Amino acid sequence: GEDVEQSLFLSVREGDSSVINCTYTDSSSTYLYWYKQEPGAGLQLLTYIFSNMDMKQDQRLTVLLNKKDKHLSLRIADTQTGDSAIYFCAENSGYSTLTFGKGTMLLVSP
Amino acid sequence: IAGITQAPTSQILAAGRRMTLRCTQDMRHNAMYWYRQDLGLGLRLIHYSNTAGTTGKGEVPDGYSVSRANTDDFPLTLASAVPSQTSVYFCASSDSTGGNQPQHFGDGTRLSIL
Numbered sequence: 001g002e003d004v005e006q007s008l009f010l011s012v013r014e015g016d017s018s019v020i021n022c023t024y025t026d027s028s029s030t031y032l033y034w035y036k037q038e039p040g041a042g043l044q045l046l047t048y049i050f051s052n053m054d055m056k057q058d059q060r061l062t063v064l065l066n067k068k069d070k071h072l073s074l075r076i077a078d079t080q081t082g083d084s085a086i087y088f089c090a091e092n093s094g095y096s097t098l099t100f101g102k103g104t105m106l107l108v109s110p
Numbered sequence: 111i112a113g114i115t116q117a118p119t120s121q122i123l124a125a126g127r128r129m130t131l132r133c134t135q136d137m138r139h140n141a142m143y144w145y146r147q148d149l150g151l152g153l154r155l156i157h158y159s160n161t162a163g164t165t166g167k168g169e170v171p172d173g174y175s176v177s178r179a180n181t182d183d184f185p186l187t188l189a190s191a192v193p194s195q196t197s198v199y200f201c202a203s204s205d206s207t208g209g210n211q212p213q214h215f216g217d218g219t220r221l222s223i224l
Contacts, residue, residue, distance in 0.1 A: 030210075031210050031212075033212055035215075040217075041217055041218075042114075042200055042202075042215035042216050042217045042218050043200070043202075043213075044215070045212045045213075045214070048212060050210065088152070092210075092211070097155060097158060097168070098213060100152050100153040101152060102150065102151065102152035103152055
């Protein structure tokens with residue numbers, strides 16, 4: 001079945017770049033998503049990438065996709081304390097349901 | 111503000127009781143979903159509905175039921191709650207099936223079964 005794996009924890013200092021990594025198994029994935037969850041809140045869509053793209057940039061966010069290795073990453077430039085949250089990678093295999101990773105907790109220290 | 115509304119925000123419930131979690135969206139999205147979020151397990155899909163009148167089972171459907179009488183509402187019912195159903199429950203919706211249809215989430219219901 002489909003599986004999405006993420007590292008559980010990442011700690012960075014304010015102003016540094018953060019890179020959150022994700023691997024997935026379903027080669028038929030068409031869209032891949034990054035969601036952010038702040039404490040006590042639901043998941044907020046951050047960005048997404050279509051499977052025929054290698055990179056997508058959106059302000060401080062850069063998504064890189066290596067389809068051959070089934071590897072997705074989210075880079076946050078100039079990380080701020082407000083970026084502290086749990087980040088989820090998710091894949092869409094062409095139907096409506098998504099498969100989520102277990103989430104990476106990003107802690108940004110001043 | 112358009113979006114998804116879940117109710118209640120939190121609930122403590124005795125085991126064996128029946129409970130319905132409510133979810134309403136005002137975006138006229140076709141598809142709706144229920145997830146549970148547990149520490150170390152991430153989000154797991156309970157049930158989903160691709161359009162009003164249809165429902166489907168997700169990864170962890172046992173002990174839960176859903177209905178989709180109209181586009182806007184997608185209630186989740188625990189017929190006889192058990193402690194293992196203690197979790198945070200999220201409702202989500204998306205515009206349609208297939209293609210780029212990101213899911214939009216509510217703020218969740220924190221449910222404790224004693």
